[in-house]
Amino acid sequence: ETGVTQSPTHLIKTRGQQVTLRCSSQSGHNTVSWYQQALGQGPQFIFQYYREEENGRGNFPPRFSGLQFPNYSSELNVNALELDDSALYLCASSLSRGVGAGDTQYFGPGTRLTVL
Amino acid sequence: EDQVTQSPEALRLQEGESSSLNCSYTVSGLRGLFWYRQDPGKGPEFLFTLYSAGEEKEKERLKATLTKKESFLHITAPKPEDSATYLCAGEGGSQGNLIFGKGTKLSVKP
Numbered sequence: 001e002t003g004v005t006q007s008p009t010h011l012i013k014t015r016g017q018q019v020t021l022r023c024s025s026q027s028g029h030n031t032v033s034w035y036q037q038a039l040g041q042g043p044q045f046i047f048q049y050y051r052e053e054e055n056g057r058g059n060f061p062p063r064f065s066g067l068q069f070p071n072y073s074s075e076l077n078v079n080a081l082e083l084d085d086s087a088l089y090l091c092a093s094s095l096s097r098g099v100g101a102g103d104t105q106y107f108g109p110g111t112r113l114t115v116l
Numbered sequence: 117e118d119q120v121t122q123s124p125e126a127l128r129l130q131e132g133e134s135s136s137l138n139c140s141y142t143v144s145g146l147r148g149l150f151w152y153r154q155d156p157g158k159g160p161e162f163l164f165t166l167y168s169a170g171e172e173k174e175k176e177r178l179k180a181t182l183t184k185k186e187s188f189l190h191i192t193a194p195k196p197e198d199s200a201t202y203l204c205a206g207e208g209g210s211q212g213n214l215i216f217g218k219g220t221k222l223s224v225k226p
Binding site: 004006035042043048050055057088090092094096102103104106107108109110112 | 162213219
């Protein structure tokens with residue numbers, strides 16, 4: 001069974017640029033969630049996709065957007081990058097029985113984004 | 117506002133010295149309390165899910181317990197390889213997201 005994978009591992013961008021991060025969910029999982037983790041902090045929820053529809057969003061501006069594809073892989077897009085966007089971006093997948101069912105989320109290794 | 121608070125922020129133990137990590141939560145309609153282990157620069161690794169007060173789960177030297185307001189992660193006779201940051205998270209409210217604490221950084225010295 002393949003776990004959650006993310007690409008790229010590391011990324012360096014400059015302020016104002018756009019970035020796309022990718023995630024392949026664990027085999028059989030239908031839900032993907034994205035989190036941002038700043039240094040020394042716990043992960044913060046960005047949004048979640050369930051069967052290709054966004055079904056929850058945290059306190060992040062619209063320049064953070066995403067997609068989920070029919071094979072349940074996902075992308076996170078961030079436009080107009082700011083210095084504060086520098087963080088570890090984590091993708092987590094789960095086999096959801098419905099929104100907010102207490103399903104276990106399994107995390108990928110993350111993408112380290114540095115904005116200069 | 118839903119919140120998860122972990123204490124202490126950092127904990128240093130000698131090998132074999134047992135201790136507990138605390139996770140206090142105020143999460144409306146808690147549907148699950150999760151513990152993860154995170155090594156530096158890596159993604160969180162799932163440890164336990166607890167669903168109801170009184171529930172306990174064990175894995176090797178770790179044991180997680182849950183009350184209506186807190187969860188504890190007990191570490192018995194820790195080894196240096198147990199050194200990591202331990203994250204606690206609750207799922208509740210109208211969305212299926214996890215609300216994380218800031219973590220407890222555990223260091224176990226030989």
